[in-house]
Structure formats: structure tokens, C-alpha cells
Amino acid sequence: MLLDVKGLKTEFVTADGIVNAVNGISYSLDEGCTLGIVGESGCGKSVSVLSILRLLPKSIARVSGEALFNSRNLFTLSNSELTEIRGNKIAMIFQDPMTCLNPVLTIGDQISEAIETHLNLSKTDAKIRAIEMLQMVGIPSAEKRFNDYPHKFSGGMRQRVMIAMALSCKPSLLIADEPTTALDVTIQSQIVELVKRLRDELGMAIIWITHDLAVIAGLADKIVVMYAGFIVEEADVDTLYENPKHPYTIGLLNALPRVDGKRGTRLTSIDGFPPDLIKLPLGCPFYKRCSYHQPQCFEERPILREYSSTHKVACWVNL
Amino acid sequence: MESNNKLIDIKNLQVYFPINEGILIQRHRGDCKAVDDISFNISKGETLGLVGESGCGKSTTGRAILQLIRPTAGHVYFKGEDLTKSNNKELRKKRREMQIVFQDPYASLNPRASIGEILSEPIEVHKICKSKSEKNEYIKELMSMVGLAPGFIARYPHEFSGGQRQRIVIARALAVKPEFIVCDEPVSALDVSIQAQIINLLCDLQSKFFLTYLFIAHDLSVVRHMSNRIAVMYLGKLVEIADDEELYHHAQHPYSLALLSSVPLANPKEEKLRKRIVLEGDVPSPTNPPIGCRFSTRCWRVTDICREVSPELKDIGGGHFVACYHL
Incomplete structure (x- = not known):
């Protein structure tokens, strides 16, 4: 097992009260596998991975639980041990490729920096490796573009640069936080295909965070659906799309406009909003928006229980 | 479609943004050809979907129809009246009948x-x-x-x-109780679950007030859900326009095919079997577009004629127009 997250809980201390962003979630990921984390804005999907990498500011974030990476608990490592893992064994790409690159450094400098730090290569060797990486992610005339600044690249190209940077140290885990949300559909499919190819070539594991269940259908092996900081459903990819059990997952799937659908069919939207994370409801967090709710759902929070060996659901109602 | 049915009729619309050089003495160095000679019409009560990648000129088209950007050439007829000839005072009255919804509700x-x-x-x-x-x-x-x-x-x-x-x-x-609304990517910035709410709302309002929409988006699945007809735009030109069923089942232009195949399907089994057309590279710059067919630099069917002469939109029957030599 590559990554094993147990009982991860993240709270933010704010002036208005304590925000319960992630409420005791557990998941695991094997080597070479792809895990999709799906949910709406504010459901804690990004916060959960930022917590694992200890990238949240200590002054306001309180993180508890365990995150075992190759059996080492990331939460008890010293800062220098952690630096060795971050960027080297675990790499991350972010949603907005426009703001994640330093505008006053050439992309070559930015990629080389990571290589020099982690692989102990000389400047010239790092440059050769960086150019190799740029070629691998499909940037034409990589040698020339090595000296270009980020503003000379389009959104899709910048995301490729980010991927090149992330993969330059051959990580065993790549965390992709909505990497295609800011991109056009055509560029999105380019990036998805690229990541798929690189995953197979390099044999790395991926955590892909998204709000769109369609994007990861062809990519993920396993999917966890998050809502208000809880995991509400977890299943392997085929089961989740064919036989979703949680009303929220069903809602998300029905809300997708389908290119193969009929015109005029009404999309089933999930009405209402997620609950206030400062005052979490006593019962099921999805209670208010759920059309199947029963009195029990209001009183008692459902726990994630096994539905089959590859399928877990947190719901009182058996759908 | 009968001519009296047309609410909006666009003829040879062109929007060029001049590129000037120099601080004191401005020299005209070239043009950014955002919209280059496109024609189409929208009937009353219809939704026309306009699809294309970022920078293909779809938003500029929407704004040029409302005269928020004055077109360089061409005509925009709204109920038979040429808006390009109206002055600002007349336009203000006209805008009561046509409105726009922008992409970013935050801005x-x-x-x-x-x-x-x-x-x-x-x-x-x-x-x-x-x-x-x-x-x-x-x-x-x-x-x-x-x-x-x-x-x-x-x-x-x-x-x-x-x-x-x-x-x-x-x-x-x-x-202002308009008849015509340009929806410029109204759901692109929203989460999937919220997106469905807004799409449903727009559909409901359309049937309630008999509205006419120009629905602009880069995602064919959203457009298909809303539109009666779909126009596909690439680098300032219309490459295909057809009925929505027709376009989905019998798209002819290579670019439309590529767009269709890049839409992700929420079905892992189909998604794994599916052969994707992945377009290489990015859209060329509209300041210096390819001489012949605009799509020739990324097209897999390209031949010599494509690189030399730009293809015209041809009717291939049933209101299906395609601009391509290789059908």
C-alpha cells in the first residue's frame, strides 16, 4: 500500500468559530493506482490532500489522524524529512496553471530548481533532464522554450509545464487538484490523455480531484465521493457509475448534461446548498437536500459501511 | 426557414481589432481577426448554440450582435432592422429587447x-x-x-x-422583458450540481417567456442540452452549422468530430473503449491565421488545397452546412 489515510480530520480556527473542513476520512491507495476524489466546491477535497502534505498554515489549521506514505506517518516526520518526500516522492499539480508559475522566472529555471534540489544534479545535467521532461509532456521545440517565461505559454501549455515540473523527480504519487477545470474541453482531453500515458510509462499512482464525474470516468480505478468533509461513498469505478448507492452520488450523475442524451430532457439538479461547516448538523450532512430522507437521517449520522467488498456507502436508506 | 421567422439575421459579420505600434505616432501593424466573415440566423423562440475553443471569437460574435463591440463590416438584422446602422440612442431603445448574461457572475x-x-x-x-x-x-x-x-x-x-x-x-x-438573450458561457464557472440548476432555469424561462437564446459555450454536452441548432466556430470562422441531432450523429467537419470526441462521458466502460481524436497543438494566433482553411494546421485530413484556399460553407442538405473539402 502506497498511501493509507486514517481518520483524517482538519479544522480551521476562524473568528466565526471552528470550521470542520474534513471530518474523519479514511482511504488508501495502492501503487500505480488512480484514485478520484469527487465533490462540490467546499466539500473538503482539496483541504484533505493539502492536510496530508502539511501544506496548510499551522496558525489556523488543526490536523489530526494519520497519513501513512510507504508506512511512514507524514504527520510525525521532521520538516527536513518531509521536504525530501514533497516534490520528490509526492508531487502536486494545481487547478490554475496561470497563478502557479512564477512569472519572473523562465520555465526552465523553475523546472531545474526541483531537479537540482531533489536529484543532486549539476546545473547542466539538470537542464538536460528538464528539457527531456518538456519533450515528454509534448512541448514543441523544448530546447528553445526552456528559456521562455510563463506568459508566453497558453493555458494548456502551462499545465504541461506544471506536469513536467511535478514529474521531473519521478514521484511515486502525483496529486492533481482539478488540473483541467480551467481549461477548454479539447485541451482537457489532451491533458487527460497525457496523464494517462505518463502514468503507464512511469507507473506512478495518482489522486485526481474534480467536481465533474465525467472527467475521471476513463481515468480512475477507485472513486471516493465527498460531501461536507465526509466520505459518503467509495467504490471501484465501474460499480460507482453503474450502481451508485448514495443519493448525493446519484444526484451528481444525473446532473451531468450528456452529449449522448436527448434534448429537452430535464437535468435533475440537487437543490439547496451544502450545510454550514461551522455548525454541522447532528444527523446526515446531506439530510436537507436529500429526497429519500427519513426521521433517522436527521437524528443520527450514518457511518461508512460496507455494501460489498469494493463498495462502501454512508446512508441509512437502502437504495 | 422562412425569412419572416428570423429574429436575428447576421450577414458577413467581421470584427477586427487593430494592432497599433508606437507611443506617439501610432502605426497600424495588423489586425486581430476575431470574427472573420460569418453569416447565420436565429429564428424566434429558438436556441442557437455557438461552440468553440477559447479565443475562437464566439464571445466577440455575441457582443457584436448586441453592438457592444461595433463590427468592422457586415450587417446584423434584428427584426429586419440593421443594428450596425443604428446610433447609440436608437440602440439604447433596442437593448430593451436584447440582453446578455456573462460567464463570470463574480465580475x-x-x-x-x-x-x-x-x-x-x-x-x-x-x-x-x-x-x-x-x-x-x-x-x-x-x-x-x-x-x-x-x-x-x-x-x-x-x-x-x-x-x-x-x-x-x-x-x-x-x-426589461427582452426577446433575445445572449448567454455567454453562463455555466462554465459553476460546479456540476449548480450548473444543472442554472440550465434548468434557463430552459424554464425560455418556455415561459418565449425567449430566443444565443448560447455560447466550449462544452458540447451543455450546448447540446440547450440548443435546437448548433454552430461550431474555429478561429473566427464558422466551420459547421446543423440541427442538434444531426450534428451529434452526423458531424462532418473534422473539428466538430474532434470537439465531440473530447467531451468526457460519465461511463467508465465506454470511456475505456472509445477512440479519442486528440488534437495536437493549440489554436493558431488570430493575428496571423493560416491562409487556407483555418483548421489546416491541426487537421488530419489536410491536403494541398486546404492550405491554399479557405473552404466556403456548403449546404449538404437539411440545413446542414459544412466548410470542408473532404467530406
Whole structure:
């Protein structure tokens, strides 16, 4: 097992009260596998991975639980041990490729920096490796573009640069936080295909965070659906799309406009909003928006229980 | 389609943005050909979807129709009247009949104005209500029409989520009782679950008020859900226009095929079997577009003629137009 997250809980201390962003979630990921984390804005999907990498500011974030990476608990490592893992064994790409690159450094400098730090290569060797990486992610005339600044690249190209940077140290885990949300559909499919190819070539594991269940259908092996900081459903990819059990997952799937659908069919939207994370409801967090709710759902929070060996659901109602 | 049925008729629309050089003496160095000679029409009550990648000129087209950007050449007929010949005063009256909903609901609302103030502006400009009390009643009616509680009238935009803000923008567009609305990527910035709410709202309003939409998006699945006909645009040119079923099942232009195949399907089994057409590279710059077919630099069917002469839109039957030599 590559990554094993147990009982991860993240709270933010704010002036208005304590925000319960992630409420005791557990998941695991094997080597070479792809895990999709799906949910709406504010459901804690990004916060959960930022917590694992200890990238949240200590002054306001309180993180508890365990995150075992190759059996080492990331939460008890010293800062220098952690630096060795971050960027080297675990790499991350972010949603907005426009703001994640330093505008006053050439992309070559930015990629080389990571290589020099982690692989102990000389400047010239790092440059050769960086150019190799740029070629691998499909940037034409990589040698020339090595000296270009980020503003000379389009959104899709910048995301490729980010991927090149992330993969330059051959990580065993790549965390992709909505990497295609800011991109056009055509560029999105380019990036998805690229990541798929690189995953197979390099044999790395991926955590892909998204709000769109369609994007990861062809990519993920396993999917966890998050809502208000809880995991509400977890299943392997085929089961989740064919036989979703949680009303929220069903809602998300029905809300997708389908290119193969009929015109005029009404999309089933999930009405209402997620609950206030400062005052979490006593019962099921999805209670208010759920059309199947029963009195029990209001009183008692459902726990994630096994539905089959590859399928877990947190719901009182058996759908 | 009969001519009297057309609400909007666009003929040879061209929008060029000049590129000037020099600080004191400005020299005209070239043009950014955002929209280059396109023609289409929209019938009353219809939704025309306009699809293409970022920078293909779809938003510019939408704005040029409303004369928010004055076209370089060509004509825009709204109910038979040429808007390109109207002066600003005449246009102001016309804008009562045509409105726009923008992509980013965060940037299109004044953060210092309350919802009541935002919604009363179009009402005052176009003198829709006679008295203050009538106006307040009307604003509350508008709010409940788009699914906002009328009690929110004194709240400010930052107190709302993205989906609610888009509802406010839609209410503002509806305030003047328009016939025609340009929806410029109204759901691209929203989460999937909220996206469905807004799409449903737009559909409901259309059938309630018999609205005509130009629906602009880069995602074919959203467009297909809304539109009667779909126009595909690439680098300032229309490459294909057809009925929505026709385009989905019998798309002819290589670019339309590539767009269709890049839409992700929410079905892992189909998705794994599916052969994707992945376009290489990016869209060329509109300042210096390819001489022949605009798509020739990324097309897999390209031959010599494509690189030399730009193909015209040809009718291949049933209102299906394609601009390609290789069908």
C-alpha cells in the first residue's frame, strides 16, 4: 500500500468559530493506482490532500489522524524529512496553471530548481533532464522554450509545464487538484490523455480531484465521493457509475448534461446548498437536500459501511 | 426557414481589432481577426448554440450582435432592422429587447450595490415601472422568478454563492422583458450540481417567456442540452452549422468530430473503449491565421488545397452546412 489515510480530520480556527473542513476520512491507495476524489466546491477535497502534505498554515489549521506514505506517518516526520518526500516522492499539480508559475522566472529555471534540489544534479545535467521532461509532456521545440517565461505559454501549455515540473523527480504519487477545470474541453482531453500515458510509462499512482464525474470516468480505478468533509461513498469505478448507492452520488450523475442524451430532457439538479461547516448538523450532512430522507437521517449520522467488498456507502436508506 | 421567422439575421459579420505600434505616432501593424466573415440566423423562440475553443471569437460574435463591440463590416438584422446602422440612442431603445448574461457572475455584479439596486437600474433606465412601490413589487417578482427569496433584496453580491449570483445576473437581464438573450458561457464557472440548476432555469424561462437564446459555450454536452441548432466556430470562422441531432450523429467537419470526441462521458466502460481524436497543438494566433482553411494546421485530413484556399460553407442538405473539402 502506497498511501493509507486514517481518520483524517482538519479544522480551521476562524473568528466565526471552528470550521470542520474534513471530518474523519479514511482511504488508501495502492501503487500505480488512480484514485478520484469527487465533490462540490467546499466539500473538503482539496483541504484533505493539502492536510496530508502539511501544506496548510499551522496558525489556523488543526490536523489530526494519520497519513501513512510507504508506512511512514507524514504527520510525525521532521520538516527536513518531509521536504525530501514533497516534490520528490509526492508531487502536486494545481487547478490554475496561470497563478502557479512564477512569472519572473523562465520555465526552465523553475523546472531545474526541483531537479537540482531533489536529484543532486549539476546545473547542466539538470537542464538536460528538464528539457527531456518538456519533450515528454509534448512541448514543441523544448530546447528553445526552456528559456521562455510563463506568459508566453497558453493555458494548456502551462499545465504541461506544471506536469513536467511535478514529474521531473519521478514521484511515486502525483496529486492533481482539478488540473483541467480551467481549461477548454479539447485541451482537457489532451491533458487527460497525457496523464494517462505518463502514468503507464512511469507507473506512478495518482489522486485526481474534480467536481465533474465525467472527467475521471476513463481515468480512475477507485472513486471516493465527498460531501461536507465526509466520505459518503467509495467504490471501484465501474460499480460507482453503474450502481451508485448514495443519493448525493446519484444526484451528481444525473446532473451531468450528456452529449449522448436527448434534448429537452430535464437535468435533475440537487437543490439547496451544502450545510454550514461551522455548525454541522447532528444527523446526515446531506439530510436537507436529500429526497429519500427519513426521521433517522436527521437524528443520527450514518457511518461508512460496507455494501460489498469494493463498495462502501454512508446512508441509512437502502437504495 | 422562412425569412419572416428570423429574429436575428447576421450577414458577413467581421470584427477586427487593430494592432497599433508606437507611443506617439501610432502605426497600424495588423489586425486581430476575431470574427472573420460569418453569416447565420436565429429564428424566434429558438436556441442557437455557438461552440468553440477559447479565443475562437464566439464571445466577440455575441457582443457584436448586441453592438457592444461595433463590427468592422457586415450587417446584423434584428427584426429586419440593421443594428450596425443604428446610433447609440436608437440602440439604447433596442437593448430593451436584447440582453446578455456573462460567464463570470463574480465580475459582472457591482460589489457595492445591493441586489435591489442592481435590479432597479435597468428598470429605471428603460422606465418600466411607474411608481416606486410598483418597482419594488416587480423586483420581488423577478427574484422569485429566478428562484431567489425576495427577502434577499437588501443583500450584497458577496453574500451569495456563484450559482445564486448567476441567478441575479439572469434576473437583471430579464428585468426589461427582452426577446433575445445572449448567454455567454453562463455555466462554465459553476460546479456540476449548480450548473444543472442554472440550465434548468434557463430552459424554464425560455418556455415561459418565449425567449430566443444565443448560447455560447466550449462544452458540447451543455450546448447540446440547450440548443435546437448548433454552430461550431474555429478561429473566427464558422466551420459547421446543423440541427442538434444531426450534428451529434452526423458531424462532418473534422473539428466538430474532434470537439465531440473530447467531451468526457460519465461511463467508465465506454470511456475505456472509445477512440479519442486528440488534437495536437493549440489554436493558431488570430493575428496571423493560416491562409487556407483555418483548421489546416491541426487537421488530419489536410491536403494541398486546404492550405491554399479557405473552404466556403456548403449546404449538404437539411440545413446542414459544412466548410470542408473532404467530406
